[in-house]
Amino acid sequence: xxxxxxxxxxxxxxxxxxxxxxxxxxxxxxxxxxxxxxxxxxxxxxxxxxxxxxxxxxxxxxxxxxxxxxxxxxxxxxxxxxxxxxxxxxxxxxxxxxxxxxxxxxxxxxxxx
Amino acid sequence: xxxxxxxxxxxxxxxxxxxxxxxxxxxxxxxxxxxxxxxxxxxxxxxxxxxxxxxxxxxxxxxxxxxxxxxxxxxxxxxxxxxxxxxxxxxxxxxxxxxxxxxxxxxxxxxxxxxxx
Numbered sequence: 001x002x003x004x005x006x007x008x009x010x011x012x013x014x015x016x017x018x019x020x021x022x023x024x025x026x027x028x029x030x031x032x033x034x035x036x037x038x039x040x041x042x043x044x045x046x047x048x049x050x051x052x053x054x055x056x057x058x059x060x061x062x063x064x065x066x067x068x069x070x071x072x073x074x075x076x077x078x079x080x081x082x083x084x085x086x087x088x089x090x091x092x093x094x095x096x097x098x099x100x101x102x103x104x105x106x107x108x109x110x111x112x113x
Numbered sequence: 114x115x116x117x118x119x120x121x122x123x124x125x126x127x128x129x130x131x132x133x134x135x136x137x138x139x140x141x142x143x144x145x146x147x148x149x150x151x152x153x154x155x156x157x158x159x160x161x162x163x164x165x166x167x168x169x170x171x172x173x174x175x176x177x178x179x180x181x182x183x184x185x186x187x188x189x190x191x192x193x194x195x196x197x198x199x200x201x202x203x204x205x206x207x208x209x210x211x212x213x214x215x216x217x218x219x220x221x222x223x224x225x226x227x228x229x230x
Contacts, residue, residue: 030216040122042203042221042222042223043205043220044220045218045219048216050216056217058217090157092157101162104157106155
């Protein structure tokens, strides 16, 4: 079975902190994604990566950065956390071919106080 | 730019009734289309996908979806809903264009399904 593992299920951070969300996949997928999920807004793409060290901005990249130093690991970084970044964060991965589905992690619920 | 619209935020049906969840997409060519389901407290699970060929695709749990190019739609259907189908449903479109956007997946806003006994 494909496994996408997010390092934390719940996180509480203070405003202004630098926050790292980690995601690891075990299927040698080329593509990895970070989404945030908010009620009524669905899943909004923050960043995606199509190869090691390669990244593309999604629809809401402001306030976030990413790192992909190894194929299996994709990190989301909140440079200076703010309360409006309180959300559920979902990581996903898939093969590079467009006709394959994405597999999702269980999500990290981040609260910024 | 690709986009997905799910017009219905919340749908309520009675158990045993039929179901149709709407999905409209915007994409320049024939897209890759997906439906996912998220049960409370769970991760997203793929229900079905469309890439090419037969426009009516079958998925898991008795769901099906029909791709209609002329309407830019990919509606999800089930003939008889079970209480366990209560969940949030997401439609997604995938890019099949070349370049760095290849593989990009865009989701809709989601539809919450409530099932009454």
